[in-house]
Amino acid sequence: MKLAVVGATGLVGEQILNVIKERGFHFDELLLVASARSAGKKFTYDGKEYTVVTAEDAIAQKPDIAIFSAGGGTSLEYAPKFAEAGATVIDNSSAWRMDPSKKLIVPEVNAKSLTKEDKIIANPNCSTIQMIVAIGPLHEKYKIKRVVVSTYQSVTGSGKAAVDQLFAERAVSAGQEQEVNKVYPHTIDLNVLPHIDVFQDNGYTKEEMKMINETKKILEDDSVKVTATTVRIPTVGGHSESVNIEFENEFDEAELRQILADAPGIIIQDDPANNVYPMPLTSHNRDETFVGRIRRDETQEKTVNMWIVADNLRKGAATNTVQIAEYLVSAGLV
Amino acid sequence: MKLAVVGATGLVGEQILNVIKERGFHFDELLLVASARSAGKKFTYDGKEYTVVTAEDAIAQKPDIAIFSAGGGTSLEYAPKFAEAGATVIDNSSAWRMDPSKKLIVPEVNAKSLTKEDKIIANPNCSTIQMIVAIGPLHEKYKIKRVVVSTYQSVTGSGKAAVDQLFAERAVSAGQEQEVNKVYPHTIDLNVLPHIDVFQDNGYTKEEMKMINETKKILEDDSVKVTATTVRIPTVGGHSESVNIEFENEFDEAELRQILADAPGIIIQDDPANNVYPMPLTSHNRDETFVGRIRRDETQEKTVNMWIVADNLRKGAATNTVQIAEYLVSAGLV
The missing domain is CATH 3.40.50.720 (NAD(P)-binding Rossmann-like Domain)
Structure with missing residues (x-):
């Protein structure tokens, strides 16, 4: 080959x-x-x-x-x-x-x-892939009605020059003289930019529309609704996602966890008592998607919150x- | 006095x-x-x-x-x-x-x-205050049914020792020898912790429950439902919040923006074409709450997405x- x-x-x-x-x-x-x-x-x-x-x-x-x-x-x-x-x-x-x-x-x-x-x-798109790995098997079982997702995306998603911007800004912040070449329209070190890719006429960014449209296409189901806020943060490697999922059908939390545990490509990290949950640093160089903070959303029937992390350059x-x-x-x- | x-x-x-x-x-x-x-x-x-x-x-x-x-x-x-x-x-x-x-x-x-x-x-609580400044006037006009919020919280919310942990870790990452005293259970530099305050039996943290319960109390309305995911990120000063709000009543987007513009303590920063949106770095030492990325959630009637930032040590x-x-x-x- x-x-x-x-x-x-x-x-x-x-x-x-x-x-x-x-x-x-x-x-x-x-x-x-x-x-x-x-x-x-x-x-x-x-x-x-x-x-x-x-x-x-x-x-x-x-x-x-x-x-x-x-x-x-x-x-x-x-x-x-x-x-x-x-x-x-x-x-x-x-x-x-x-x-x-x-x-x-x-x-x-x-x-x-x-x-x-x-x-x-x-x-x-990177942010879509890791979400799909986690929600795909749940859609099959419970049918997803609506997803509200907010992302915490690493600078590696913008390429080498973005990583260079972050580290140059860190050096300047530590008192060194260093030229900063900006890839982002603003400082990214110690900052947060609710802006990934280009803004569209509807007020959403292209990155947000990718999550919305690609999800429907991959799940082959136009009835799956996604609304997204995609956000760049000063991390290097590993995107995180706070995801709120409303299903058509009621779920049992233990069963939902078992579905995720049995699904390919997923590792559940969900032992809050021992401070175990997915984090970008522990996702580095891993091919799996990590899921944790799984808990019923008590404000709405058939709805769950979870936290999804993957290495955006690897699984993403x-x-x-x-x-x-x-x-x-x-x-x-x- | x-x-x-x-x-x-x-x-x-x-x-x-x-x-x-x-x-x-x-x-x-x-x-x-x-x-x-x-x-x-x-x-x-x-x-x-x-x-x-x-x-x-x-x-x-x-x-x-x-x-x-x-x-x-x-x-x-x-x-x-x-x-x-x-x-x-x-x-x-x-x-x-x-x-x-x-x-x-x-x-x-x-x-x-x-x-x-x-x-x-x-x-x-800091994360509640800035959200309430922004959603309070909207509740008065449209009556809030449900809020889905994900936060991006600065280390200053955990006190001086947490700021010290972050900067010690940054120094180590830059090759300096420096002792790191951990306030958090994990590294915070270049990382994200979906964990603020203590975990409760229901899988939510105390910080998340504060946002849920304090919101009802301040708005004097137990029917306002809030589900929250509160997250620590490596920023110093300024909490950000991605907020999805479902109202009981339909809203007009221009009117909603005018309500926010007229409300006390709010500055709207929402000109995406010119890369203007709220950010922690530009919230430093400001007493106002900054609101941007205001856009209709196209997946559900009477629902809006917005991005809320404030200096957590100041307004928070x-x-x-x-x-x-x-x-x-x-x-x-x-």
């Missing part, structure tokens, strides 16, 4: 390579693809030296699977070209997510909908794409 | 003195009260030297108003003694908040309920107590 990783030199690309190695995802040949600017550079991965190639070079070598993490523009231009050359593309950008002809996959929940005809597969991006690739191979779709 | 500030040397006590000076709250005599350990120490305030006195000394001097910010134990023991000696006590601890014989006051919303008979007046504590004192004087109640 010939695998291409497009955008191999970015923050998510780096994690994709880590995840492939850690999970032992098998390939016979690996193509590391980046922009013309990076092409020709040497890159050591898993003890072997690779030369970074351009997208055109990679297409000519006809990979079986191409995992894209190079921004929407690159995906729009090159994903169809890789697909035409016979590759199944797993795209991590937002370019194809809401395209009705493309599937949006969280493997634990809807990988089984994939067929050989799916040549461009979309990876959902890299891991999910590699899991899709694993599924394609194991199901004989490539 | 003889004023006593009990707990003058703490983080909130310090802010109370700042706020008194800034707002020009008039007193003829000021007693700075602290524990026996601090008594006798000299303290310079507004260009004048004071000697810190014990609670017993202060009671003997019969102050007219005593603002308490010295923890629940001190309040339980000494507030009645100050009251017996003729003082009107404004208490910043949780000791008296839910006592049915004591009033819980957010001046903008319910100061008018105070009479000369109220000798111990409770100041609500010091400012609110001083405003109560100002009201007592202006209404001739002391």
Whole structure:
């Protein structure tokens, strides 16, 4: 199996390579693809030296699977070209997510909908993925009516330059002289920005609309209502979500916990008496989604509160794409 | 007017003195009260030297108003003694908040309920106060049915030692050798703790139950339902809240904005196109509550999302107590 990783030199690309190695995802040949600017550079991965190639070079070598993490523009231009050359593309950008002809996959929940005809597969937004892992199995059992979600998102979601902004601001705050290059419109250190991605006419951000629309698409149920407030906070790695879920059907709390415990990809961390609950720091480099603070919402029937945390670069991006690739191979779709 | 500030040397006590000076709250005599350990120490305030006195000394001097910010134990023991000696006590601890014989006051919303008979007046919890300033006027107009709130709370809410923990952890993260004394059960730097105050049997924390119960009491309406998830994040000064509010009655968005704009103590910061929204950093040392991200929740009738920020040591504590004192004087109640 010939695998291409497009955008191999970015923050998510780096994690994709880590995840492939850690999970032992098998390939016979690996193509590391980046922009013309990076092409020709040497890159050591898993003890072997690779030369970074351009997208055109990679297409000519006809990979079986191409995992894209190079921004929407690159995906729009090159994903169809890789697909035409016979590759199944797993795209991590937002370019194809809401395209009705493309599937949006969280493997634990809807990988089984994939067929050989799916040549461009979309990876959902980071904040959507971890929520879906947790609420998907509950939707199946109790049918979700409405979700109110507020997020606590790490700066790694905005790429390397955002991490640099945070640490430069921390250095300045510690009295060092350091230039700060702003990715965000405001200081992020010791601050909170209720602003992720671009504002839309309806007052919601694109990030909020992604959570709303992608959830419906993945659960294949337009009746699932989501309202979201997405918020950037000064953490590095790990998104947290405070989620209030109203079901159509009544639930038993012990049963609900058991469903989550039995569901793939979830680890329950919910022992408040011992200060055990999901936190971004303990989600680092983990592929699972962590769920805790599970408690009945006493203000409304059939409603529960929970707290969901995952490493946004792993389950929220890299891991999910590699899991899709694993599924394609194991199901004989490539 | 003889004023006593009990707990003058703490983080909130310090802010109370700042706020008194800034707002020009008039007193003829000021007693700075602290524990026996601090008594006798000299303290310079507004260009004048004071000697810190014990609670017993202060009671003997019969102050007219005593603002308490010295923890629940001190309040339980000494507030009645100050009251017996003729003082009107404004208490910043949780000791008296839910006592049915004591009033819980957010001046903008319910100061008018105070009479000369109220000798111990409770100041609500920080996270409740800022929410009430914003939702109080909306409740009056549209009647609130249910609130879903998730908070983003600063470490200053846990006192000086918590601020020290955060900065010690930042120093360690920057490569310095520094001892870290933990106030929180986990690292707070670059982390998020969905845990404020003690967990109760129902899975909610005391902080969450405060938001739920204090809101009903201040609005004098047990039908107002609140469900809360309260969360500590690595910011220093300024609590943020993502609030979803369902009303009994339909609202017009322009009218709702006008109600907030006209309400006392509120500044609307809501110009997303220019990246204007409330943030903890811009709330520092401000007495107002900032409201933004106001938008209709499209998943449910009569429901709105908003983002509320205030300086938790100011409006969430010091400012609110001083405003109560100002009201007592202006209404001739002391």
